[in-house]
Amino acid sequence: MTDNPSKKNGRSKDLVQVKNLVKYYPVRGGVLRRVVAWVKAVDDISFTIKEGETLGLVGESGCGKTTAGHTLLRLIPPTSGSVVFDGVDVFQLKGKALKEMRRKMQVVFQDPYASLDPRLPIGESVAEGLKIHNIGTPRERVEMVMEMLRKVGLEDYHANRYPHEFSGGQRQRIGIARALTLQPRFIVLDEPVSALDVSIQAQVLNLLKDLQQEFGLTYLFVAHNLAVVEHISDRVAVMYLGKIAEMAPRDDLFRKPLHPYTQALMSAIPIPDPTVKRKRVILKGDVPSPLNPPSGCRFHPRCPVARENCAVDEPGLRELRPGHQVACHYAEDFLE
Numbered sequence: 207m208t209d210n211p212s213k214k215n216g217r218s219k220d221l222v223q224v225k226n227l228v229k230y231y232p233v234r235g236g237v238l239r240r241v242v243a244w245v246k247a248v249d250d251i252s253f254t255i256k257e258g259e260t261l262g263l264v265g266e267s268g269c270g271k272t273t274a275g276h277t278l279l280r281l282i283p284p285t286s287g288s289v290v291f292d293g294v295d296v297f298q299l300k301g302k303a304l305k306e307m308r309r310k311m312q313v314v315f316q317d318p319y320a321s322l323d324p325r326l327p328i329g330e331s332v333a334e335g336l337k338i339h340n341i342g343t344p345r346e347r348v349e350m351v352m353e354m355l356r357k358v359g360l361e362d363y364h365a366n367r368y369p370h371e372f373s374g375g376q377r378q379r380i381g382i383a384r385a386l387t388l389q390p391r392f393i394v395l396d397e398p399v400s401a402l403d404v405s406i407q408a409q410v411l412n413l414l415k416d417l418q419q420e421f422g423l424t425y426l427f428v429a430h431n432l433a434v435v436e437h438i439s440d441r442v443a444v445m446y447l448g449k450i451a452e453m454a455p456r457d458d459l460f461r462k463p464l465h466p467y468t469q470a471l472m473s474a475i476p477i478p479d480p481t482v483k484r485k486r487v488i489l490k491g492d493v494p495s496p497l498n499p500p501s502g503c504r505f506h507p508r509c510p511v512a513r514e515n516c517a518v519d520e521p522g523l524r525e526l527r528p529g530h531q532v533a534c535h536y537a538e539d540f541l542e
């Protein structure tokens with residue numbers, strides 16, 4: 207397996223630039239079905255991902271992380287903002303240019319079973335993208351599919367089997383093979399191991415890392431499980447109610463989180479050493495609805511260290527350590 211040169215030289219460029227991305231869903235009511243409110247699923251988020259890098263996007267269910275991943279791929283239309291991939295504005299593309307861009311930007315879903323046609327042998331499902339993009343002759347396509355199945359740890363004979371004949375882990379390998387046949391540069395991994403047993407999770411994560419090295423892939427890894435994100439990410443962005451609360455290089459974030467929300471999430475991760483005790487931060491109440499997010503800092507109703515102005519003034523992201531940004535008025539209190 208070859209080393210990923212973009213990670214090795216540390217001079218890689220930004221492959222994906224997400225700027226002020228917004229995705230609101232209308233809520234309609236009354237006889238005329240007028241728009242009466244908006245669900246603010248993703249509310250003005252910005253980040254970049256370097257070539258060959260894995261950015262983990264983490265948060266509780268409903269924080270907008272999956273919507274963000276799907277919007278930036280244009281699987282769902284954005285409300286506003288821009289996504290620039292390799293210098294090209296993805297939201298401005300149409301027709302052929304959009305089709306070509308889709309080839310370079312792929313997705314692996316949490317439940318690959320739902321995205322596989324139960325009536326098709328998986329060899330045909332994996333070849334689907336090649337057919338759509340008119341790549342290779344039928345014979346060449348069979349070869350490409352077999353090669354990709356081998357790369358993800360499956361055998362040639364698996365190509366003739368149907369989705370129901372596979373375990374969850376194998377189905378996720380098929381989902382990965384499907385995304386890889388088109389030789390993408392960027393993949394959104396949408397909770398790719400959440401539905402798998404813990405022992406299988408590690409295998410699939412290691413496979414993803416190996417494939418990243420071999421093909422020089424760039425990942426956006428969307429997950430709710432911090433331990434999984436820590437295993438695979440180079441940098442991590444923590445989302446809360448449609449906003450980014452904190453974003454930092456992985457080791458920096460896990461060693462010393464600066465946002466009270468990240469600190470609470472981290473306090474819930476078990477430490478595999480009985481001699482080390484961590485103070486658990488229990489958050490008050492549930493995550494508020496994105497239909498009517500709290501004023502000021504969206505985290506203020508649950509924040510254990512909130513002060514008066516937190517309900518009024520919305521904090522923006524500020525860089526407090528190199529590459530470590532945090533959206534909290536009082537994050538300096540947590541600096542060493």
Ligand code: SF4
Pocket residue numbers: 465466467503504505506507509510511512513516521533534535536537
């Ligand atoms: Fe808590 Fe205030 Fe910081 Fe928000 S800005 S995280 S409410 S201290």
